[in-house]
Amino acid sequence: xSELVSRGRFGRFGGRYVPETLMPALEELEVAYEEARxxxxxxxxxxxxxxxxxxxPTPLYLAERLSDDLGALRVYLKREDLxxxxxxxxxxxxxQVLLARRLGKTRxxxxxxxxxxxxxxxxxxxxxxxxxxxxxxEEDIGRQSLNVFRMRLLGARVIPVTSGSKTLKDATNExxxxxxxxxxxxxxxxGSVVGPHPFPEMxxxxxxxxxxxxxxxxxxxxxxxxxxxxxCVGGGSNSIGxxxxxxxxxxxxxxxxxxxxRGLDTEEHGASLTAGxxxxxxxxxxxxxxxxxxxxxxxxxxxxxxxxxxxxxxHSHLKDSGRARYVTVEDHDAxxxxxxxxxxxxxxxxxESAHAISYLDRLAEETKEAGGMKTVVLCLxxxxxxxxxxxxxxxxxxxDDEEVR
Amino acid sequence: MGDRLxxxxxxxxxxxxxxxxxFVTAGDPDLDFTRELLPLMTEAGADGxxxxxxxxxxxxxxxxxxxxxxxxxAGGTRLSNVLEMVGEVRADIPDTPLVLMxxxxxxxxxxxxxxxxxxxQVGADAVIVxxxxxxxxxxxxxxxxxxxxxxxxxxxxxxxxERIELVNDVGGGFIYYVGQMGVTGARDALxxxxxxxxxxxxxxxxxxxxxxxxxxTPEQAAExxxxxxxVIVGSALIDVMEAQASRESxxxxxxxxxxxxxxxxxxxxxxx
Numbered sequence: 001x002s003e004l005v006s007r008g009r010f011g012r013f014g015g016r017y018v019p020e021t022l023m024p025a026l027e028e029l030e031v032a033y034e035e036a037r038x039x040x041x042x043x044x045x046x047x048x049x050x051x052x053x054x055x056x057p058t059p060l061y062l063a064e065r066l067s068d069d070l071g072a073l074r075v076y077l078k079r080e081d082l083x084x085x086x087x088x089x090x091x092x093x094x095x096q097v098l099l100a101r102r103l104g105k106t107r108x109x110x111x112x113x114x115x116x117x118x119x120x121x122x123x124x125x126x127x128x129x130x131x132x133x134x135x136x137x138e139e140d141i142g143r144q145s146l147n148v149f150r151m152r153l154l155g156a157r158v159i160p161v162t163s164g165s166k167t168l169k170d171a172t173n174e175x176x177x178x179x180x181x182x183x184x185x186x187x188x189x190x191g192s193v194v195g196p197h198p199f200p201e202m203x204x205x206x207x208x209x210x211x212x213x214x215x216x217x218x219x220x221x222x223x224x225x226x227x228x229x230x231x232c233v234g235g236g237s238n239s240i241g242x243x244x245x246x247x248x249x250x251x252x253x254x255x256x257x258x259x260x261x262r263g264l265d266t267e268e269h270g271a272s273l274t275a276g277x278x279x280x281x282x283x284x285x286x287x288x289x290x291x292x293x294x295x296x297x298x299x300x301x302x303x304x305x306x307x308x309x310x311x312x313x314x315h316s317h318l319k320d321s322g323r324a325r326y327v328t329v330e331d332h333d334a335x336x337x338x339x340x341x342x343x344x345x346x347x348x349x350x351x352e353s354a355h356a357i358s359y360l361d362r363l364a365e366e367t368k369e370a371g372g373m374k375t376v377v378l379c380l381x382x383x384x385x386x387x388x389x390x391x392x393x394x395x396x397x398x399x400d401d402e403e404v405r
Numbered sequence: 406m407g408d409r410l411x412x413x414x415x416x417x418x419x420x421x422x423x424x425x426x427x428f429v430t431a432g433d434p435d436l437d438f439t440r441e442l443l444p445l446m447t448e449a450g451a452d453g454x455x456x457x458x459x460x461x462x463x464x465x466x467x468x469x470x471x472x473x474x475x476x477x478x479a480g481g482t483r484l485s486n487v488l489e490m491v492g493e494v495r496a497d498i499p500d501t502p503l504v505l506m507x508x509x510x511x512x513x514x515x516x517x518x519x520x521x522x523x524x525x526q527v528g529a530d531a532v533i534v535x536x537x538x539x540x541x542x543x544x545x546x547x548x549x550x551x552x553x554x555x556x557x558x559x560x561x562x563x564x565x566x567e568r569i570e571l572v573n574d575v576g577g578g579f580i581y582y583v584g585q586m587g588v589t590g591a592r593d594a595l596x597x598x599x600x601x602x603x604x605x606x607x608x609x610x611x612x613x614x615x616x617x618x619x620x621x622t623p624e625q626a627a628e629x630x631x632x633x634x635x636v637i638v639g640s641a642l643i644d645v646m647e648a649q650a651s652r653e654s655x656x657x658x659x660x661x662x663x664x665x666x667x668x669x670x671x672x673x674x675x676x677x
Contacts, residue, residue, distance in 0.1 A: 004539060004540055004542075004543055004571075004575065005540060006540050006541050006543075007540065015540075015541050016538065016540060016541060017509060017536045017537060017538070017541050018536060018538065019464070019465045019535050019536060019538075019559065019561070019583070020538055020558070020559040020560055020561045020563075020564060020568070020572075020583060021561035021562070021563055021583060021586060021587075022563075023538050023540075023561075023563075023564075023568065024563045024564065024565055024568065025563065163468075163471055164461065164462065164475075169462065170462075173462050173463075173464045176464045177464060177465075177466075177467070177587070177588045180465070180586065180587050180588060181586045181587030181588070182586075182587075183563065183586070184563070184586075278513070279510045279513050279514065280509045280510050280513060280536065281462060281510060282462075282464070283536075288510075290510060290514060291514075292514060293483045293484060293485075293511060293514055293515075294460070294484070294508075294510040294511035294512070294513060294514030294515070295460065295461040295478065295510075295511070296461045296462050296510070
C-alpha cells in the first residue's frame, strides 16, 4: 500500500489537491522531472536553447540615473525583459516543452493572464512543432488583444474562457478541466510557481536561472552580495526565480511586491500574501483571497499578470518563516513608476515589473532615514510593449501637462 | 460504514437492485427547492443523494454544474445554510443516505472540526471532496474518525493498481468511480474501457462502488450498473430541470427522469 504522504511541501504549504484523474499524471511528471534533473543531457540541451534561442544570460544592468534619482540605493536591473518574447516566462515554457517531449506528450495546454505566458508557451510549442491550446479569460482577451494575435500567429489556438470572473483564475480552472480529459496525450504548462506538486518546485528550479546568473553578476560587479533583492509577485515565478539562489544568504533581504490594486481597504487588489488567508486553490495550499464562506474573491490589478487571487506556496512559506517580506504597491503608483523608468533609463517596463520599481521609492526613504546605502538587485521581469496601449489611456494627460510646463 | 449507507447497500443487495444516487447542487435555485425536491425524488426511486455545496471555482465540474453552482451562489447559499437544510430534510427522509460533496476551501473556511461536527449533527452520512485525494486528507479523516461520517474517495480511468488499493484501504462508505476522463457532464456515449477498469476495482474492493460522471440515459445507467453497485447522476438531472421554467415543472421533470432511470436499472437487473 502507498504511504499517505503529502508530497511537495514548503513548510506547511503546497501539496497536491487535485481530482483523482490527475494524480497518476502528476506522479508520472514528478518522476520524469527527477530523471531530467539528474540527466546531464537534459541540462545540456536546455542550456543550448536558453543561450541560442532565449538570449541568456540576460544582463545585470546598473541603473545609474534611477539610482541617483532615488538616492541611497544602487539599483541593478536583472534584464529579463530582454529575453526572447519579452519576459522571463520563456525560461519555464522552454524547459517544460523539453520535458513534455521526454514524456512523449504531443499537445501542450496553458492558461494565460496578460498573455505573456501564453505567448511564451506558443513560442516553445512552435519551436518543436507541438499542438498548443491556450486558455484566456474573455476579460483579458479584451485587455491584451495584441498578445492574442501573437499567439495565433505562432500557431496556437486561443480559447476564450467565459466562466466566473473571466480572468486568469478562471482560465486556470478551464485548463485544469481540459487536462483531466486529455492528460494521456497532453502536458499542462502552468505559467507560475503555483498548482499541484511538482509544478511549484519544478518551475522554481527552471526560473532560478534568473537568480543564479544575478548572483554571479553582482559578485562580479560589486565584489559582494546585494543588500536586497526586489521583485513583483503575482503567482510569484520571477520573484522566486530571483530569490531562491539567495535564500541561504541570510544577510540578503528578499522583498516581494504585490499588487495593491485600488487599495487594501477595498476588495480590489491582488495581495494574497499581505491580505489573504491560508486555503486551497488550483491544487495547492497557500495564501489566498477568499470570503468567510471559502469562496474565492477575484483579484484586481492594473497589471493582468498580477491579477491572481493566490500565490506560489513557496512564497507563503518564505513569508511564514520570515525569510522574505511582502509589500504592496497600488495601481496608481505602479503607473508612475512605469513612466519614471521609461524617462530615466530608456526602459519601458511591464506593468508587473513597474510595481517592483515603484517600491524602490519607499526602500530609498527607509534607507536614507537609517543613514545607510543599499545595493539592490531588482528583477525587471518583462518589457512594457504589451502595456503601452493601456498606458496611453492612463498617462497621456499627465504627459501633456508636463509638456505645457 | 455508516449505518444508513450500510443498511441501504444491504437492502439493495438483498433485493438484487442497483443503487440510484442523484446529485443536486444545494440551493439551485434556492434551498427551499432542494429541501422539497429530495423527498419527492426518494418516492420516484432514488436510494440516496449527493448534495453539492456550491463553490466559486469548481474545477472538476463541467458547464452544467458550473452554471448550477453560480445560480446557487447568486442566491446566497453558504455551507452553513446547506448543513441546516440537510438537517431539515433528514426529518422527512430518515433512512436515506445523504452524502455531502464540497470542494476543500469552503471546509477550510468553516474550520475542519466545525464542519465535521456540523455535518454529522445534521445527519449527513458521508463526505466527498473532489480536490482532496487521500494523500492530503489525513487532517480531515482523523477528525471524521470520531464521528459517524464516512470519507468517500474517488477512482478514475487513469488510476493505477496501487491507487485502487490505496483508496480501497483508506476510504469509507463507498468508492466513487469517475466513469470517464474529464469533468462532470452528461455524455452521449460511455467510456469504452469502463467495464475493464471496474473489473480491476471489483477484484480488490471491500466496499460498494458507485459510478458517476457522464451518465444520461436509462440504458447507460443500466449498462453501468451491470459492472457496479449503483450509479450517480448529476449533470443530466440538472439539465432536465434547467429546461423547465417553473418550480413545479422542474420538480415534476426531475421526478419523471429519476423514475425513468429507476425503471431502466430495475429492468436490466430482472433480465439478467
